Amino acid sequence: MTQRPPPAAGSRPTPTTSPEPPTPDPAPRTWRTRSRELWLRARARWSFLSRSLLFRVVVLTLTLSTLVMLVLGLILQQQITTGLLQSKIDAATAEIDSARVTVENSLSGADSDPTSLQEQLRLALTEIGRADGSSGAQGSAAGVFDPVIVPSRIGSDSADLAVDQPLGDVPAELRARIGQGQMSYQYTTIHRDGENLPALVVGSPARTATDSFEVYLIFPLAGEQGTVQVVQRTLLLGGVALVLALTLISALVAAQVVRPVQRAADSARKLAAGDLAERMPVTGPIELATLATSFNAMAEAIRVQIRQLEEFGKLQRRFTSDVSHELRTPLTTVRMAADVLHAGRDEFPAHLSRATELLVDELDRFEILLGDLLEISRHDAGMAELSAEPIDIRSSISACVAAAGPLAEQSGVPIITTVPDVPVIAEIDSRRVDRILRNLINNAIDHAEGHAIEIELAADADVLAITVTDHGVGLRPGEAGLVFNRFWRADPSRQRQTGGTGLGLAISLEDARLHGGWLQASGSPGRGSRFRLTLPRHRGGLIAGSPLPLRTGADAMETGPMPKLDHAGHIIVPAGADWLEEVDSGLDPTTVPSAGAGQRAAEAVVASVDAADPVLAIPGQSAKAASGQAPAAASSTPAPPAAEAKPGKAPAPEGSVPAIGGAPRESAR
Amino acid sequence: MERMRARVLVVDDDPALAEMLTIVLRGEGFEPAVVRDGSRALDVFRDVHPDLVLLDLMLPGMSGLDVCKQIRAESGIPIIMLTAKTDTVDVVLGLESGADDYVMKPFKPKELTARIRARLRRADVGTAERLRVADVEIDVPGHQVTRAGEPISLTPLEFDLLVALARKPRQVFTREVLLEQVWGYRHAADTRLVNVHVQRLRSKIERDPEHPEVVVTVRGVGYRAGMS
Numbered sequence: 001m002t003q004r005p006p007p008a009a010g011s012r013p014t015p016t017t018s019p020e021p022p023t024p025d026p027a028p029r030t031w032r033t034r035s036r037e038l039w040l041r042a043r044a045r046w047s048f049l050s051r052s053l054l055f056r057v058v059v060l061t062l063t064l065s066t067l068v069m070l071v072l073g074l075i076l077q078q079q080i081t082t083g084l085l086q087s088k089i090d091a092a093t094a095e096i097d098s099a100r101v102t103v104e105n106s107l108s109g110a111d112s113d114p115t116s117l118q119e120q121l122r123l124a125l126t127e128i129g130r131a132d133g134s135s136g137a138q139g140s141a142a143g144v145f146d147p148v149i150v151p152s153r154i155g156s157d158s159a160d161l162a163v164d165q166p167l168g169d170v171p172a173e174l175r176a177r178i179g180q181g182q183m184s185y186q187y188t189t190i191h192r193d194g195e196n197l198p199a200l201v202v203g204s205p206a207r208t209a210t211d212s213f214e215v216y217l218i219f220p221l222a223g224e225q226g227t228v229q230v231v232q233r234t235l236l237l238g239g240v241a242l243v244l245a246l247t248l249i250s251a252l253v254a255a256q257v258v259r260p261v262q263r264a265a266d267s268a269r270k271l272a273a274g275d276l277a278e279r280m281p282v283t284g285p286i287e288l289a290t291l292a293t294s295f296n297a298m299a300e301a302i303r304v305q306i307r308q309l310e311e312f313g314k315l316q317r318r319f320t321s322d323v324s325h326e327l328r329t330p331l332t333t334v335r336m337a338a339d340v341l342h343a344g345r346d347e348f349p350a351h352l353s354r355a356t357e358l359l360v361d362e363l364d365r366f367e368i369l370l371g372d373l374l375e376i377s378r379h380d381a382g383m384a385e386l387s388a389e390p391i392d393i394r395s396s397i398s399a400c401v402a403a404a405g406p407l408a409e410q411s412g413v414p415i416i417t418t419v420p421d422v423p424v425i426a427e428i429d430s431r432r433v434d435r436i437l438r439n440l441i442n443n444a445i446d447h448a449e450g451h452a453i454e455i456e457l458a459a460d461a462d463v464l465a466i467t468v469t470d471h472g473v474g475l476r477p478g479e480a481g482l483v484f485n486r487f488w489r490a491d492p493s494r495q496r497q498t499g500g501t502g503l504g505l506a507i508s509l510e511d512a513r514l515h516g517g518w519l520q521a522s523g524s525p526g527r528g529s530r531f532r533l534t535l536p537r538h539r540g541g542l543i544a545g546s547p548l549p550l551r552t553g554a555d556a557m558e559t560g561p562m563p564k565l566d567h568a569g570h571i572i573v574p575a576g577a578d579w580l581e582e583v584d585s586g587l588d589p590t591t592v593p594s595a596g597a598g599q600r601a602a603e604a605v606v607a608s609v610d611a612a613d614p615v616l617a618i619p620g621q622s623a624k625a626a627s628g629q630a631p632a633a634a635s636s637t638p639a640p641p642a643a644e645a646k647p648g649k650a651p652a653p654e655g656s657v658p659a660i661g662g663a664p665r666e667s668a669r
Numbered sequence: 670m671e672r673m674r675a676r677v678l679v680v681d682d683d684p685a686l687a688e689m690l691t692i693v694l695r696g697e698g699f700e701p702a703v704v705r706d707g708s709r710a711l712d713v714f715r716d717v718h719p720d721l722v723l724l725d726l727m728l729p730g731m732s733g734l735d736v737c738k739q740i741r742a743e744s745g746i747p748i749i750m751l752t753a754k755t756d757t758v759d760v761v762l763g764l765e766s767g768a769d770d771y772v773m774k775p776f777k778p779k780e781l782t783a784r785i786r787a788r789l790r791r792a793d794v795g796t797a798e799r800l801r802v803a804d805v806e807i808d809v810p811g812h813q814v815t816r817a818g819e820p821i822s823l824t825p826l827e828f829d830l831l832v833a834l835a836r837k838p839r840q841v842f843t844r845e846v847l848l849e850q851v852w853g854y855r856h857a858a859d860t861r862l863v864n865v866h867v868q869r870l871r872s873k874i875e876r877d878p879e880h881p882e883v884v885v886t887v888r889g890v891g892y893r894a895g896m897s
Contacts, residue, residue, distance in 0.1 A: 328774035333685045335775045336693055367775055383778035387861070390889040395843070425889035430860060 475523030743768030787853030
């Protein structure tokens with residue numbers, strides 16, 4: 001049977017947690033957890049922010065408008081600068097033309113005598129300067145300039161000209177180009193009053209009848225630079241202001257959208273919290289009014305549905321209660337009548353006497369069945385209530401073991417109970433837990449086939465676990481998922497001793513669920529089965545793992561592939577493995593743990609190792625049988641919690657009776 | 670028993686069950702009287718002067734709970750509820766209305782008569798015993814509980830519960846032990862009985878039932894008498 005049938009609905013293999021050995025050095029662990037916690041919190045905060053619509057809109061607007069403003073500003077500045085310089089160049093070109101004419105006119109008569117040339121040059125310079133400074137649209141458009149006139153033949157060195165003009169400011173490149181006889185201009189940097197200034201130098205060759213000159217006009221660009229700076233400042237300021245304004249506007253607009261959404265969320269939250277009368281005001285823009293209208297329609301529909309369901313629930317409750325009463329009252333009369341007959345059966349003829357006995361016996365069964373049916377219908381109707389109060393669970397176990405005593409003796413089944421020697425206080429509904437235990441014990445006795453059954457209790461700070469193990473017929477692969485089904489029987493031909501109704505385990509599962517606990521089964525054919533009840537010790541507590549293994553120590557070693565441990569100490573069950581059948585009840589451990597729960601579980605597991613120090617106790621009622629069975633039973637006594645974490649090693653159970661338990665196990669392999 | 674047959678008033682609307690109850694009770698040596706209408710229960714109760722009332726919780730005319738309250742207002746005699754409901758709320762409601770005990774339908778005749786006898790059997794009170802718990806004085810033979818000279822009215826069951834606790838002031842009683850000592854059950858029955866009666870007792874004898882001083886809860890175990 002390698003192919004395992006698909007598990008029944010609602011049941012599937014779940015990872016089993018196992019206690020891990022206590023951490024030797026807890027300090028780095030806490031540090032690591034703390035820094036990890038901080039990191040997680042920061043990340044959560046960021047992810048919350050980044051998912052906030054308002055935040056997103058604002059950041060996006062800020063980024064995009066900054067980008068746009070940057071590009072726009074650069075282009076604008078470029079345009080303005082180019083425009084400014086272009087007009088400067090135009091004006092300068094006009095200026096140099098007139099300057100050339102002036103030079104050609106005033107120097108036409110110049111001779112080669114250097115002194116008179118100097119004189120004429122000075123005159124021409126004054127002429128050009130005056131034309132600039134005094135009047136003329138061109139002059140004012142081009143701005144102030146310094147003229148330079150150089151006779152071509154003197155060459156680059158003008159020292160002997162002895163005319164005071166800033167020839168040094170004219171770049172050599174430009175002079176070369178002018179020397180080739182073309183008009184040209186160039187940007188350069190000049191020194192005025194100890195400052196570096198950008199300047200435009202325009203040059204033109206001038207020719208007289210006898211001589212040729214180079215005329216240069218140097219335009220300092222101080223004014224243009226100032227203008228550009230003003231433009232830059234304005235653009236920057238305007239840009240920043242615009243970006244801020246845009247951001248603010250986008251935040252306002254987003255808030256306009258977000259606020260109604262938040263209002264809707266608030267309303268939905270209130271509705272979810274049970275305030276069915278909560279409605280959204282239908283105001284504002286059409287879209288939001290539509291949202292509000294739809295929301296309100298939904299709320300109304302939900303309210304109606306819930307009313308109906310409540311109505312159904314009430315009816316169901318009434319029905320269950322009525323059926324209960326209506327059936328029980330006549331049954332009571334019948335019961336009493338039967339008992340009266342039964343009490344006087346000695347006076348009846350034999351067949352009537354026997355009939356009376358059958359009547360009474362079957363009434364017992366009928367009664368139990370009715371009780372079970374009502375109980376399960378109460379669970380189905382969701383009207384089962386948990387009346388939890390703190391009790392010492394050990395007293396429940398001993399009471400249930402004592403109650404099962406007669407049946408166990410009759411079947412020749414010893415019961416071995418292992419409980420911690422300190423009280424295990426838990427907030428539980430003792431009526432329900434007792435019922436679970438009674439069902440498990442009776443079930444185990446029924447299937448033990450004369451072998452001992454073991455009951456073990458272990459607890460950590462948050463969780464307690466009780467296992468009931470038998471070494472009888474066991475469970476075939478796939479059956480562990482079925483045992484909790486209603487009216488399911490492992491083997492229909494088997495004779496029942498306890499007269500179970502077939503609902504016992506189903507009710508037990510519901511009872512465990514009601515506590516927020518697990519009820520699980522495992523087993524292998526011919527080797528026995530184990531049922532494990534895991535309950536939170538505090539009402540509403542979560543279970544992250546069970547202090548006891550679901551599988552017996554012997555099975556863990558002898559069958560199937562080795563389970564792998566993940567970091568949290570969970571056993572990873574290979575998919576499709578037929579060596580382990582588990583069924584979970586109530587909370588699915590894989591879905592429950594949040595970050596916090598997982599951490600708590602880890603602590604709880606550590607705590608369990610030192611807290612639960614089980615002591616083996618053999619109750620007196622079956623002492624004789626138990627002593628005979630002890631070694632056999634002990635060979636499969638579950639190893640202490642650590643054994644599950646390291647299935648390969650399986651240390652011998654500390655403190656439990658048999659040291660010889662290890663030997664047969666070794667040879668059995 | 671030397672005394673004359675104990676009178677049991679059966680308040681039940683189901684004719685068959687009522688008749689069967691009379692047959693069984695008569696067979697067990699009680700003197701049963703039956704009333705089938707809740708609204709008449711109180712009148713019959715006053716006429717018959719029963720030693721014990723068997724009360725079905727679901728009655729026409731008047732709810733069993735109301736009948737219970739009315740009888741309890743007039744008398745401290747034992748009341749046993751017959752109930753078909755197993756829900757905690759129903760049982761607790763019944764007990765809070767003043768019932769001393771309850772029997773779940775369907776019950777066996779022996780179970781019922783055992784409960785009746787347990788309720789009828791008064792705790793033997795021997796010597797002139799006076800007990801003290803916290804600031805409460807208990808005169809056991811006089812069946813009187815006083816605080817600072819002022820009498821506190823308790824039903825016999827509540828009285829028994831208080832006396833059981835007060836006789837062993839240092840001992841912590843589990844609910845099971847109290848069930849056995851006060852209710853006379855040999856097997857562990859429903860511990861809710863104890864809880865509800867302790868609450869009822871507290872509401873009468875404690876100065877502040879939220880912070881009990883006379884009957885103190887020992888978490889996870891049971892109850893004990895407060896320090897005197």
